[in-house]
Amino acid sequence: MERKCANCGNAFLIHQDEQEFVKRMVFAFGKKTITPPLPVQCPDCRLKNRTVYRNEQYLYKVRSAFSGKDIVSIMNEKPLWGEPYVIYDQNEWRSDAFDPLIYGRDFDFKKPFFEQFAQLQKDVPRMALITLANENSGFSTGTAYCKNCYLINSSENCEDCYYGKLLQKCSDSIDCSYLYNSQLCYECFSVYDSYNCQWLAFSTNCRDCYFSSNLSGCSNCCLCTNLNHKEYHFMNKPLGKDEYEKRLSEFRGSFERIGKMKELRKKMMHSMVHKYSNIVNCQDCTGDYIENSKSCKDCYDVNESQDCRYVTVGVNVKDIYDCSNMYLKPELCYMTLGTIEVHTVAFCLFVFHSQRLLYCDHCFNCSDCFACNGLTRKKFCIFNKQYTKEQYEELVPKIIAQMEKNGEWGQYLPAKYSPFGYNESLASEYFPLSEAEAKKQGFHWRDKDARDYKPQTYTLPDRIDQVPDSVTQEILACATCTKNYRVIPQELSYYRKHILPVPHHCPDCRHAERMKLRNPRKLWKRECAKCKRELQSTYAPDRPEVIACEECYLKEVY
Numbered sequence: 001m002e003r004k005c006a007n008c009g010n011a012f013l014i015h016q017d018e019q020e021f022v023k024r025m026v027f028a029f030g031k032k033t034i035t036p037p038l039p040v041q042c043p044d045c046r047l048k049n050r051t052v053y054r055n056e057q058y059l060y061k062v063r064s065a066f067s068g069k070d071i072v073s074i075m076n077e078k079p080l081w082g083e084p085y086v087i088y089d090q091n092e093w094r095s096d097a098f099d100p101l102i103y104g105r106d107f108d109f110k111k112p113f114f115e116q117f118a119q120l121q122k123d124v125p126r127m128a129l130i131t132l133a134n135e136n137s138g139f140s141t142g143t144a145y146c147k148n149c150y151l152i153n154s155s156e157n158c159e160d161c162y163y164g165k166l167l168q169k170c171s172d173s174i175d176c177s178y179l180y181n182s183q184l185c186y187e188c189f190s191v192y193d194s195y196n197c198q199w200l201a202f203s204t205n206c207r208d209c210y211f212s213s214n215l216s217g218c219s220n221c222c223l224c225t226n227l228n229h230k231e232y233h234f235m236n237k238p239l240g241k242d243e244y245e246k247r248l249s250e251f252r253g254s255f256e257r258i259g260k261m262k263e264l265r266k267k268m269m270h271s272m273v274h275k276y277s278n279i280v281n282c283q284d285c286t287g288d289y290i291e292n293s294k295s296c297k298d299c300y301d302v303n304e305s306q307d308c309r310y311v312t313v314g315v316n317v318k319d320i321y322d323c324s325n326m327y328l329k330p331e332l333c334y335m336t337l338g339t340i341e342v343h344t345v346a347f348c349l350f351v352f353h354s355q356r357l358l359y360c361d362h363c364f365n366c367s368d369c370f371a372c373n374g375l376t377r378k379k380f381c382i383f384n385k386q387y388t389k390e391q392y393e394e395l396v397p398k399i400i401a402q403m404e405k406n407g408e409w410g411q412y413l414p415a416k417y418s419p420f421g422y423n424e425s426l427a428s429e430y431f432p433l434s435e436a437e438a439k440k441q442g443f444h445w446r447d448k449d450a451r452d453y454k455p456q457t458y459t460l461p462d463r464i465d466q467v468p469d470s471v472t473q474e475i476l477a478c479a480t481c482t483k484n485y486r487v488i489p490q491e492l493s494y495y496r497k498h499i500l501p502v503p504h505h506c507p508d509c510r511h512a513e514r515m516k517l518r519n520p521r522k523l524w525k526r527e528c529a530k531c532k533r534e535l536q537s538t539y540a541p542d543r544p545e546v547i548a549c550e551e552c553y554l555k556e557v558y
Contacts, residue, residue: 005042007049008441012042017297018309021321025334025346027358030393034400036334036346037410039322043298043310044431044522046322050337051312051426052415052443053349054325056142056153056165057511058424065125066092073128074141075419080444082118085419086125093127093374100124100374104385107371107395113359113403117371118417120383121361124374130350150488151507154313154325162491163507166301166313174494175503177514178289178301186500189514190278190289198500199265201517202278210248211265214272214557220244223264225272226557235268253464255501269517273546275553276526276537286523288538300521312430312521324426335412347412358396359413370396421446430521452483464501467492471502478506528552 001014019038027034039046055074062077063070066088075087092098103124108116131137132144140146142154149158155167164170165177173185182188184196191197192204200206203215210222217229222244224236232244239247251257278289285296291303299305302314311317314326320333330339338350345357354360355367363375370382370392380392387395403409422428422443423435435445458474461467472489485506495502503510519538526537530552539547548556 001038003038003040005045006040007045008042010042014038015297015309018321021309021319022334024319025332025344027344027346027356029397030390032393032397034397039335039410043322046335046412047310047312047324047521048427048431048441049412049415050322050324050335051430052418052420052422053413054337054426055420055424056426057151057508058446059129059139059141059151062087062128064089064092064128066098071128072139074130075126075128076424076446080419080421080446081416082122085122087128088125090127090129090131093125094376098125100372100376100384101378101381101386103374104381105383106385107383107399109398109402112406113371113399113408114411114414114417116383117359117373117413120371120373121417121419124384126362126374148490150490160490162488162494163510165511172494174491175507175510175514177511184498186494186498187510187514189517198498199262201269211261213265213269214275216557222248223261223268225268228557253499253501255460255462255504258501270545273529273548273553273556274539276528276535276539276547276549279550286536288519288521298523347410349413361413368392370399415443418444420444429515448483453477454484456484460502460504462501464495464499467495467502476504478509479504480509481506483508530555 002011003014004011022036022038025035059072060076061070062073065086071089073087075085129141134143135147137146137149139150140152143152144156146155147159150162152161152164152167154165157169158167159171161167161170162174168180170179171183173179176185176188178190179185179188180192182191182194185194186198188197189201191200194206197206197209199211200209201213205217206215207219209215209218212221212224214226215221218227219231221227221230221233224233227233232239232241234244234247251261279285280291282290283294285293287299289301290296290299293302294306296302296305297309299308299311302311304316305314307319308317310322311320312324316329317326318331320326320330322335323333324337326339328341330342332344334346336345336348340352342351343355345351347359348357349361351357351360352364354363357363357369359371360369361373363369363372365377366375367379369378372381372384375381380387380389382395400409422433422438422445424446438445454475456475456477458471471487472492475484477484483506487502523536524540526535526539526541526547528535528549529546530548533549535549537547539545
């Protein structure tokens with residue numbers, strides 16, 4: 001079935017499996033059952049609209065509305081629309097002193113649903129950060145069981161890690177993204193089970209490797225691509241140990257020389273043969289970065305999953321469509337962002353350990369709730385008001401009928417009600433837009449804060465051995481965006497120990513540079529450069545890289 005996107009006007013397909021899935025998304029209200037309608041927006045617009053509600057990396061100093069103390073929050077104290085949000089510290093939010101039911105209200109059938117729900121989101125206090133059981137890791141969000149970490153997000157079970165995203169079971173690593181079970185890594189991207197590597201990407205089980213990509217089981221390799229179980233290689237050619245170490249000594253510790261090494265790596269990555277997609281041990285899957293999964297279509301960063309479509313970041317998920325950041329056995333979810341172990345939820349935002357929720361935000365251990373915000377261990381609630389089972393089953397279908405009349409039923413939360421500007425949301429990472437483009441498409445934009453752009457008080461030298469201890473007290477300005485940043489003492493110690501120059505760019509620009517290594521979350525038809533087999537790949541047809549199917553790629557590597 002082909003439709004025209006109600007938002008951007010582009011044509012898109014609704015596949016047969018989507019139609020069958022929506023029929024299985026059954027919400028029962030007594031004898032009456034309701035299923036969501038088919039989407040009216042294309043997959044890209046649905047993903048944009050969903051992820052504009054998620055801020056992963058921008059933190060702000062705000063004042064708790066509960067205690068008045070200064071706290072760190074993903075929410076800026078200055079709202080982009082309406083009155084300010086009410087923000088509590090996490091412990092305050094979880095305390096018995098906070099009762100979200102006091103904000104309960106009746107649904108007004110004379111007003112649009114989304115307008116009323118957005119006001120509820122404004123009125124109910126929100127958690128400043130979303131973390132669990134961390135130790136000495138106050139400047140992080142979306143993290144759990146981390147110790148001594150700073151400015152990381154979406155990570156679990158890490159220790160002594162700084163400036164990173166999606167780190168899992170890692171330690172002593174700085175400026176890394178998508179790093180798993182690794183230690184002593186710096187500026188690594190999509191790396192697994194590795195140790196003491198720098199500027200390594202798309203690699204597994206490596207040790208002491210530098211400025212390389214697509215390595216497996218390698219050690220002491222520099223400026224190499226597509227190698228398997230090699231050691232002491234430089235630019236894909238073997239070297240003696242002494243000559244190899246001499247080559248390394250020529251650039252280590254120098255910001256200028258490392259810049260030249262990065263340019264060489266970029267050229268090598270463009271000229272190498274690329275596998276059409278990063279799909280490993282999968283059956284009937286399309287997308288990128290999918291492992292150990294079955295029947296996952298147009299999915300990205302998904303593992304141990306099955307029967308999904310349009311999922312971005314999912315761990316052990318089943319039967320979910322149009323969802324993002326889904327973890328630990330979510331099942332039968334639709335148009336939802338941010339879950340842990342849920343079942344039968346749709347159009348929700350940050351719901352954990354819950355079942356049968358519709359249009360709920362930050363609800364934990366709940367079931368059978370509609371349009372609620374900030375609830376814990378509640379059932380049969382509508383707009384944070386408690387009802388009996390019979391009242392709940394009678395009222396919800398009436399509200400849905402009213403939403404259908406207004407064209408609201410089946411739509412995700414409108415972007416105009418997001419607390420985040422497009423440029424501080426996850427959407428900007430998936431679909432980069434200029435300020436003018438974002439505003440034209442109906443998104444908010446967070447203006448720069450002049451307090452973050454003070455004059456630099458110190459000029460960094462080229463070499464790490466020339467940097468004094470006092471640099472940790474200086475204000476630095478990013479060489480790209482001019483935003484201020486600092487070097488913390490633990491970070492400086494790491495640079496000295498591993499012979500790394502102090503970065504001349506702020507953490508945000510360093511993250512943006514790493515993300516350039518990743519292809520868009522979009523599929524195009526390509527053909528294998530070797531055997532001409534038709535493929536679905538995240539490499540656009542007009543890109544110059546050589547793309548190979550899995551069989552031809554393995555021949556190249558082995």
